[in-house]
Amino acid sequence: xxxxxxxxxxxxxxxxxxxxxxxxxxxxxxxxxxxxxxxxxxxxxxxxxxxxxxxxxxxxxxxxxxxxxxxxxxxxxxxxxxxxxxxxxxxxxxxxxxxxxxxxxxxxxxxxxxxxxxxxxxxxxxxxxxxxxxxxxxxxxxxxxxxxxxxxxxxxxxxxxxxxxxxxxxxxxxxxxxxxxxxxxxxxxxxxxxxxxxxxxxxxxxxxxxxxxxxxxxxxxxxxxxxxxxxxxxxxxxxxxxxxxxxxxxxxxxxxxxxxxxxxxxxxxxxxxxxxxxxxxxxxxxxxxxxxxxxxxxxxxxxxxxxxxxxxxxxxxxxxxxxxxxxxxxxxxxxxxxxxxxxxxxxxxxxxxxxxxxxxxxxxxxxxxxxxxxxxxxxxxxxxxxxxxxxxxxxxxxxxxxxxxxxxxxxxxxxxxxxxxxxxxxxxxxxxxxxxxxxxxxxxxxxxxxxxxxxxxxxxxxxxxxx
Amino acid sequence: xxxxxxxxxxxxxxxxxxxxxxxxxxxxxxxxxxxxxxxxxxxxxxxxxxxxxxxxxxxxxxxxxxxxxxxxxxxxxxxxxxxxxxxxxxxxxxxxxxxxxxxxxxxxxxxxxxxxxxxxxxxxxxxxxxxxxxxxxxxxxxxxxxxxxxxxxxxxxxxxxxxxxxxxxxxxxxxxxxxxxxxxxxxxxxxxxxxxxxxxxxxxxxxxxxxxxxxxxxxxxxxxxxxxxxxxxxxxxxxxxxxxxxxxxxxxxxxxxxxxxxxxxxxxxxxxxxxxxxxxxxxxxxxxxxxxxxxxxxxxxxxxxxxxxxxxxxxxxxxxxxxxxxxxxxxxxxxxxxxxxxxxxxxxxxxxxxxxxxxxxxxxxxxxxxxxxxxxxxxxxxxxxxxxxxxxxxxxxxxxxxxxxxxxxxxxxxxxxxxxxxxxxxxxxxxxxxxxxxxxxxxxxxxxxxxxxxxxxxxxxxxxxxxxxxxxxxxxxxxxxxxxxxxxxxxxxxxx
Numbered sequence: 001x002x003x004x005x006x007x008x009x010x011x012x013x014x015x016x017x018x019x020x021x022x023x024x025x026x027x028x029x030x031x032x033x034x035x036x037x038x039x040x041x042x043x044x045x046x047x048x049x050x051x052x053x054x055x056x057x058x059x060x061x062x063x064x065x066x067x068x069x070x071x072x073x074x075x076x077x078x079x080x081x082x083x084x085x086x087x088x089x090x091x092x093x094x095x096x097x098x099x100x101x102x103x104x105x106x107x108x109x110x111x112x113x114x115x116x117x118x119x120x121x122x123x124x125x126x127x128x129x130x131x132x133x134x135x136x137x138x139x140x141x142x143x144x145x146x147x148x149x150x151x152x153x154x155x156x157x158x159x160x161x162x163x164x165x166x167x168x169x170x171x172x173x174x175x176x177x178x179x180x181x182x183x184x185x186x187x188x189x190x191x192x193x194x195x196x197x198x199x200x201x202x203x204x205x206x207x208x209x210x211x212x213x214x215x216x217x218x219x220x221x222x223x224x225x226x227x228x229x230x231x232x233x234x235x236x237x238x239x240x241x242x243x244x245x246x247x248x249x250x251x252x253x254x255x256x257x258x259x260x261x262x263x264x265x266x267x268x269x270x271x272x273x274x275x276x277x278x279x280x281x282x283x284x285x286x287x288x289x290x291x292x293x294x295x296x297x298x299x300x301x302x303x304x305x306x307x308x309x310x311x312x313x314x315x316x317x318x319x320x321x322x323x324x325x326x327x328x329x330x331x332x333x334x335x336x337x338x339x340x341x342x343x344x345x346x347x348x349x350x351x352x353x354x355x356x357x358x359x360x361x362x363x364x365x366x367x368x369x370x371x372x373x374x375x376x377x378x379x380x381x382x383x384x385x386x387x388x389x390x391x392x393x394x395x396x397x398x399x400x401x402x403x404x405x406x407x408x409x410x411x412x413x414x415x416x417x418x419x420x421x422x423x424x425x426x427x428x429x430x431x432x433x434x435x436x437x438x439x440x441x442x443x444x445x446x447x448x449x450x451x452x453x454x455x456x457x458x459x460x461x462x463x464x465x466x467x
Numbered sequence: 468x469x470x471x472x473x474x475x476x477x478x479x480x481x482x483x484x485x486x487x488x489x490x491x492x493x494x495x496x497x498x499x500x501x502x503x504x505x506x507x508x509x510x511x512x513x514x515x516x517x518x519x520x521x522x523x524x525x526x527x528x529x530x531x532x533x534x535x536x537x538x539x540x541x542x543x544x545x546x547x548x549x550x551x552x553x554x555x556x557x558x559x560x561x562x563x564x565x566x567x568x569x570x571x572x573x574x575x576x577x578x579x580x581x582x583x584x585x586x587x588x589x590x591x592x593x594x595x596x597x598x599x600x601x602x603x604x605x606x607x608x609x610x611x612x613x614x615x616x617x618x619x620x621x622x623x624x625x626x627x628x629x630x631x632x633x634x635x636x637x638x639x640x641x642x643x644x645x646x647x648x649x650x651x652x653x654x655x656x657x658x659x660x661x662x663x664x665x666x667x668x669x670x671x672x673x674x675x676x677x678x679x680x681x682x683x684x685x686x687x688x689x690x691x692x693x694x695x696x697x698x699x700x701x702x703x704x705x706x707x708x709x710x711x712x713x714x715x716x717x718x719x720x721x722x723x724x725x726x727x728x729x730x731x732x733x734x735x736x737x738x739x740x741x742x743x744x745x746x747x748x749x750x751x752x753x754x755x756x757x758x759x760x761x762x763x764x765x766x767x768x769x770x771x772x773x774x775x776x777x778x779x780x781x782x783x784x785x786x787x788x789x790x791x792x793x794x795x796x797x798x799x800x801x802x803x804x805x806x807x808x809x810x811x812x813x814x815x816x817x818x819x820x821x822x823x824x825x826x827x828x829x830x831x832x833x834x835x836x837x838x839x840x841x842x843x844x845x846x847x848x849x850x851x852x853x854x855x856x857x858x859x860x861x862x863x864x865x866x867x868x869x870x871x872x873x874x875x876x877x878x879x880x881x882x883x884x885x886x887x888x889x890x891x892x893x894x895x896x897x898x899x900x901x902x903x904x905x906x907x908x909x910x911x912x913x914x915x916x917x918x919x920x921x922x923x924x925x926x927x928x929x930x931x932x933x934x935x936x937x938x939x940x941x942x943x944x945x946x947x948x949x950x951x952x953x954x955x956x957x958x959x960x961x962x963x
Contacts, residue, residue, distance in 0.1 A: 309538075309539075312538065366611060371607060371610055371611055372604050372605075372607045372608045373604075373608060377604065377607065378536075381600070381644075382539070384644075384648060385539060385648065385651065388648060388651075388652045396645060396648060397645060400641035400642070400644055400645050401641065403637060403640075403641050403644075404634055404637045404638050404641055407610075407633065407634065407637045408630070408634055411614065411630060411633060411634075414614075414615075415618060415626060415629075415630065418615060418618060418619060419618040419619060419625070419626055419629070420626075450535075453535060453536040453537070453538075456536060456538060456539070457537075457538060460538055
């Protein structure tokens, strides 16, 4: 067996071991710890781009191909961005090494899940990516909300896992195998198969916080430290979105007529409920949590199309989504670390005091709202274009209405930053050069990403890997 | 001629502004940038005349195409005809004047000019693109600059107005988006390949059921942009809360995007549905014309007055388009140009009065003609243009619309024409009353007696825009000659 197939995983394990050993020597008390970890993450990204053979390993449990390598590269880059954005918060905690060990373990789980071709490693990866998050959500040691978030995440995740396991048992019952290929061939439009689908997909949708499995999202996002929320809302979500192609297109490809209706209903629910609940939020993390629920609804629209364009559109959108979301949470993290507040009124007059951050935030929010010239406009439109399907036009109608609702939500934040002139202004703000440069890069990419149509093409070209 | 220049000039101006620090240089750079753009668009229109005279009969000239997202057939394809060219010149003129008018703006100068230039960029892109996706991109590009311009530099209940405007225009965009997605999808089903390209969509004959849906979606969507009744409510609030330059742009250009879309997309691409369903918009336009005129009579604020009268005037645009006659379409386009220049000058003049008197209330002003003869005269000319005095652009445009709408026989068309014509009387009432009470009579406050008349930049604005009004009033054949070929193209497609 060729061990270079697992190069992404080896690098992550390497970093985790370095951190574990380093922890014995109190490495995270040293002043060079944060630069060191950022450097390690850069190395992690660079090694990901070294060309290596693709293939299958562990008796067909594990595979890599250009699609999976690309997905992992995207997530690696996002991990570095999130890590840099959270630097200010990290400096104040005492658990830096643990934070990264858990974060990287969760990443390792995601990588395993992405590469799996069998339910067993898939399940293992999914759990491995979630359980460390419960500990991470709990990392604001002094905050009660943070413990609440941790408990909520672990309990609800266990609940969803149980449902999913039941679905897996049904799947095994109907097919006698747990290989994706065998499962795909065994699927027929029978009630038992559909039941297996529904139980299995509930677990997946739970992690993706699709309505009606979204109840944990806002509370966990609010309670968890912002750096962790950023990870939850960005990487964790993106990973499940990637995996959903394997689930919907590969395993349940033959049930397409059955799941299209379910997915389109859930897409509509997620968009609408996410946006409606965001209308009245006063806490920016909760607002962004509900907005991320509605974004997931938009992503689901693309799956309805069931064509190479779905993959292209989702690829394109998810990159834009990662950039925008990471930038938005980055600004939240900066404001939180200076003022200690995450309510919307903390942002009053941000534009008048710190125009750069206000501008970054605004561009990220416009991108989430799908307003040109940001790439979010293209991403959203591609999702809708990919989702056009006769008999399912109503999904697009609801999506179009939701564009207005979501614009209101994001404009609310923009109004507070740019137009209102509150008394409780922010007096000073941290000026961490590295964070500023990283954010500026993200924002430039958000603005310039429409000049990279290749990403869409790759998605189409790699469609064969998910079917 | 390269149409991409129309994008590059404002884009480079914008980037230069963002790099500059000193307020004075920012103003000069944006003035020079928009000046070059104005000159370039005039050069374009002259060479367009030449090409047409030399016998070029293509639907679009100066075509160019840049591949963008090939697998979705999204290409930045450009091309102009007379209709889009006249709109481009109008945009350049209004933006140039808007920058001149804003010369004395005090707060956040850099951001203000950057947003104005960005706004104009959206309009230029909209008018030159012949790919529906790119066209929609440029249409949406203007949402945020409008919101911020009103929200930050506006006056009155600006937060409310800005949000209302952004959401209502987004509602319009959503309808348009659904319509455009429909074009893309059905061109794949009925034409073999999915496309956004206007030139290919023209040759597609969609079944009438599809056409109906797309027509209602796109016409209503673009109708919201032209402040079509009952979706006009964003216009009065938005126009009156906006700073002068933004009001000029909103009423002068932004509302025209809607008219252009109704014409170029709804009517041109969906001829059968247009024949069948345009009566709906004839009714709505007639209501808008009459309602707008009566609502204007009730206004005490000059800006609200002009905003409601814009609703009424833009009703003529929709009426002309929905009548589906050659003269009607011609009149609609002329009305777009005429109203664009006129309303820009109107808002500019109101801004100048407001800067001096610090009020926009009609009953608080009086006798301003004596201290402010230059601004006062501009006010009179634009007022007379608005009520349709022969020799000024308003007369030409509205008369052409009436000729076009009278050509249609049938009770509905007759009633619509009569209603529209009757509104002129109402217009005369409010215009003359406003002019009379603000300009004539005794000076109402004694501090008004020492007001200074127009400065150099204000004189330039008045001169530029007024020459547009007069030129169209006296030489309408220049415009008709420019537009004739394209109006014929559209008509030939509608009446196959």
